[in-house]
Amino acid sequence: MERIPILKMGDFLLVTIQVDMHDRLAMTLQDDLTERISRTGAHGVLIDISSLEIVDSFIGRMLANIAGMARVLDAATVVVGMQPAVAITLVELGLELPGVRTALDVDKGMRVLRHALGRPTPQEADAGAEG
Amino acid sequence: MALPLLSVELRGEQDIVLARQRARQIAAHLGLDSQDQTRLATAVSELARNAWQYAGGGRVEYGLHGHDSLLTVTVSDRGPGIPHLGLVLDGRYDSPTGMGVGIVGSRRLVDQFEVDTEPGRGTRIVMGKRLPRLESGAVPAIAELAHALAATAPDGASTELREQNRELLNTLSALQARQLEIERLNGELAETNRGVLALYGELDEKAAELARASELKSQFLSDMSHELRTPLHSIINLTRLLLERLDGPLTPEQQRQVALIRQSATGLSQLVNDLLDLARIEAGKTTLRASVFELAEVCATLRGVFRPLVAGDAVSLVFAEPPRLPVFHTDEGRLSQILRNLISNALKFTAAGEVVVSAAPERDGTVRISVRDTGIGIAAGDQERIFEPYVQLDNPLQRNATGTGLGLPLSRRLATLLGGTLTVTSTPGEGSCFTLTIPPLLPGLPASDARLELEHA
Numbered sequence: 001m002e003r004i005p006i007l008k009m010g011d012f013l014l015v016t017i018q019v020d021m022h023d024r025l026a027m028t029l030q031d032d033l034t035e036r037i038s039r040t041g042a043h044g045v046l047i048d049i050s051s052l053e054i055v056d057s058f059i060g061r062m063l064a065n066i067a068g069m070a071r072v073l074d075a076a077t078v079v080v081g082m083q084p085a086v087a088i089t090l091v092e093l094g095l096e097l098p099g100v101r102t103a104l105d106v107d108k109g110m111r112v113l114r115h116a117l118g119r120p121t122p123q124e125a126d127a128g129a130e131g
Numbered sequence: 132m133a134l135p136l137l138s139v140e141l142r143g144e145q146d147i148v149l150a151r152q153r154a155r156q157i158a159a160h161l162g163l164d165s166q167d168q169t170r171l172a173t174a175v176s177e178l179a180r181n182a183w184q185y186a187g188g189g190r191v192e193y194g195l196h197g198h199d200s201l202l203t204v205t206v207s208d209r210g211p212g213i214p215h216l217g218l219v220l221d222g223r224y225d226s227p228t229g230m231g232v233g234i235v236g237s238r239r240l241v242d243q244f245e246v247d248t249e250p251g252r253g254t255r256i257v258m259g260k261r262l263p264r265l266e267s268g269a270v271p272a273i274a275e276l277a278h279a280l281a282a283t284a285p286d287g288a289s290t291e292l293r294e295q296n297r298e299l300l301n302t303l304s305a306l307q308a309r310q311l312e313i314e315r316l317n318g319e320l321a322e323t324n325r326g327v328l329a330l331y332g333e334l335d336e337k338a339a340e341l342a343r344a345s346e347l348k349s350q351f352l353s354d355m356s357h358e359l360r361t362p363l364h365s366i367i368n369l370t371r372l373l374l375e376r377l378d379g380p381l382t383p384e385q386q387r388q389v390a391l392i393r394q395s396a397t398g399l400s401q402l403v404n405d406l407l408d409l410a411r412i413e414a415g416k417t418t419l420r421a422s423v424f425e426l427a428e429v430c431a432t433l434r435g436v437f438r439p440l441v442a443g444d445a446v447s448l449v450f451a452e453p454p455r456l457p458v459f460h461t462d463e464g465r466l467s468q469i470l471r472n473l474i475s476n477a478l479k480f481t482a483a484g485e486v487v488v489s490a491a492p493e494r495d496g497t498v499r500i501s502v503r504d505t506g507i508g509i510a511a512g513d514q515e516r517i518f519e520p521y522v523q524l525d526n527p528l529q530r531n532a533t534g535t536g537l538g539l540p541l542s543r544r545l546a547t548l549l550g551g552t553l554t555v556t557s558t559p560g561e562g563s564c565f566t567l568t569i570p571p572l573l574p575g576l577p578a579s580d581a582r583l584e585l586e587h588a
Contacts, residue, residue, distance in 0.1 A: 022148045023180070053169060054151055056176035057232050085169040093173060093236035 004029045006036050012044040012113060013037065013075075014106070018051045026062045033066055037073045044113035045070050048106055050081025060095045067100045076116045078102065080109035137280050138192040141183050141208075150191045151176040153280070154204060157193050160276050161202055162263050171204070171260050174237035178206040178256055181233050186210020186253065200262040201243070209253040216248055345413075352410035359403045366396040405537035408468075409520065412544045419462040419548060421573045426456050426490055426498070429467050433488075437474060446481050448474065451489035456498055461573035465545045469553070472538040473502040473565045481506035484562070493568065497551065500567045508559035517555070518543045542567075550574035 002025055007014045013036055015029065033045065047063065049055065055063075067077040080103045082090075090097065101116075103109035136157060139150045154175040158168040175191065182189030189208030196203060213219060219234050234256075238244040243259030370393035372378060374386065381389065411417045430450045441448045459466070470488070477486040484505030491499050509517060520540045539553075546553040551569030 020148050020152060022144045024144055053155065054172045054176060056151070056173045056180070057236065058176075058180060083169075085166040088166060089169045089173045089240065092170065092239050093177070094232040094239070095236070 002028075003032065006032060008036075008040055008042065011042055011117075012046055012110070013040070013042045014046045014048065016048040016051075020052070020054065021059065023058055026059055030062055030066055030069070034069045034073065037070055037075050043075050043117055045075055045077045046106060046109045046113065047077065047079045048081050048109075049079060049086075050083065050105075052086060053083065055082070055086050055090055057093060057095060060090060060093075060097055064097055064100055067097075071099070076101070076113055078109040078112050080104065080106050134195040136193040136195055136276065138190060141179055141189045141191065144183065147176060147179045147183055150179040153191075153193065156280065157276070158202065158260070160280075161195075163202075163260065167260065170240040171202070171258075174240040174258055175204055175206070177233040177237045178204075178258070182206055182208040182210070182254070185213075196259075202260045202262055203243075204258045204260075205255065206258075207253065207255040212250040212252060212254055213246070213248040214250060216246060220246070349410045349414035352406055353414065353416075356403050356407035356410065360400065360407070363396055363400045363403060367393060367400060370396065402537070405541050409537060409541050409544070412541075412548065417548060419465065419573060421461055421576055422463050423458060423460050424463045425458055426453060426500070429463065429470065430488065432467065433470055433474060436471065437478070440478060445483040446478060447485045448478065449485055449487045451487060453490045454492065456490060456492055457496075457571040459498075459571045460576060461549055461569070461571065465549060466569070469542045469545050469567060470500065470502070472542045473567070476538060477502050477504035477506065477563070477565075480504065481562070497568050497570050500569075501564055502567075503562065503564040505562040508561055508563050509555065509557040510559050511557075514555050514557060518553075 004015060004017055004019075004021070004025065007016075013033065015033065017029075019025075021029070036042070037045065045066070047066070049063075052059075063079055067079075070077045078101045079097070082102060101112060103112050137153060139146060139153055141147065141150065151172040155168045155172040158171045163171065179189070179191055182191075186208030187210065189206060189210070192205040192207075194203045194205065195201070213234075220238075234246070237258065241258040242261045243257070245257045246254070247256070248254040370389050373381065373389045374393065408417075430453070434448070434450055437448055474486060474488065481504045486502065486504045489501050489503070493499050517539050520537055543553045546567055546569060549569045550573065551567060553565065553567050555563055555565050557563035
């Protein structure tokens with residue numbers, strides 16, 4: 001069966017969606033991801049949608065659902081790499097993705113997650129010492 | 132006037148993906164920027180999902196209005212219709228399933244939006260997206276676009292199909308390779324088969340040759356025996372003439388020598404006779420002459436024959452008084468020959484004691500005739516070997532005795548011819564007992580004949 005791979009990176013789970021998902025695949029990802037969070041005890045989830053050219057209401061709802069479920073499972077979710085055209089379309093469509101934090105790329109998303117968990121990166125720690 | 136470009140049937144979830152990818156593809160071909168491509172594709176995705184979700188399927192058609200440069204996408208279904216269209220379009224309808232943005236959101240993403248819905252009949256939504264500028268003479272290019280779209284398979288179902296096709300082709304080529312391998316093996320097998328058949332042919336030839344050789348051997352033996360017998364008879368008869376002094380007196384020394392000649396010739400004649408018999412049996416040319424007789428008569432004759440041989444010796448030959456036996460109707464000569472062989476053997480290998488010939492009827496109607504001696508006996512390992520032609524056992528008595536080594540094999544074969552068996556039991560040093568078991572009636576003779584002849588006798 002077709003599945004979206006979920007990678008574990010330290011405390012975080014990284015999901016890179018590279019195909020145009022049909023609805024069932026999106027549902028499967030939602031189930032797989034919540035199962036992985038509870039199994040690994042991950043505290044953060046990064047969902048990279050930089051390859052997605054279309055995010056319609058269904059996929060948007062799936063992203064919001066994942067964020068909500070992850071929160072309940074004590075994990076923060078950051079959606080990264082959304083294309084500008086997708087972002088504009090989402091807003092025009094009337095979708096706000098409530099409760100979903102976003103970042104421009106994986107790096108920034110990682111930083112957002114660390115911040116949220118109260119674990120600043122070394123650079124930030126340095127910057128804080130200087131300031 | 133709309134120019135149809137393409138249509139996608141919504142038969143499954145996968146087709147929603149196909150519909151939006153097609154929308155994007157067409158939009159890109161017609162020069163819409165990436166933002167508008169995404170807008171249109173998203174709107175198509177929303178409406179296609181609605182059709183799938185609420186009507187269980189539908190149809191997405193892409194068309195072109197050339198004169199006002201409008202790309203239209205028509206999503207139609209035969210579902211239950213949209214009951215609260217007014218609320219939906221006002222954005223006041225709270226969808227229990229979706230995000231409640233499908234129709235309203237889509238309307239915001241395109242330039243024209245018309246909804247035509249009828250409860251119970253279905254819904255038809257036409258969306259229009261203005262194209263940047265369609266240059267004149269672009270219509271042939273659009274026809275090309277339609278062809279290109281038809282030819283290029285979008286991601287999804289047909290990609291899957293292509294993948295499966297490739298796998299199928301791989302499997303086919305693997306199958307073909309296996310087929311070739313099987314054919315090769317078959318070829319090898321056929322070759323081996325031909326070889327085996329050739330070998331069979333050779334074997335048959337060899338067998339035929341062997342049979343011919345065996346026949347020739349028997350023929351040769353039988354011929355030679357005849358040729359040998361004639362001069363031997365002459366020798367024996369001539370020595371008899373000499374010994375009977377018909378040609379004048381002999382000195383004692385001459386008499387001794389002639390007697391030796393005669394003895395040797397007689398032995399030789401016996402050997403030739405045995406050989407002839409054996410050859411005849413092996414060639415299947417033995418003829419049996421059945422006659423009606425009683426065993427007692429045969430015994431009386433044998434007693435007469437052997438009396439001179441045992442006179443004054445340490446060995447006595449005893450014919451036990453036989454119980455009541457059936458009348459025999461078989462080859463008297465052959466039976467007598469077997470018994471003569473057995474008694475002669477027994478006497479030969481018995482230095483002292485007795486040789487007892489006895490007979491008794493068996494329960495199954497056959498008659499058992501035993502020749503028991505108190506001679507040297509035969510070791511267990513040799514008891515079957517003595518029935519093979521030309522086998523003589525090495526022992527002191529044997530060396531003294533003259534013999535052909537054909538007596539027992541011949542006797543056994545004769546016994547078989549008469550429908551009986553010849554067996555031996557023996558304890559070395561104590562003696563042997565040869566037992567002939569034969570039916571009184573020669574196999575192959577009708578029983579009534581025997582009775583008839585008996586009455587005549």
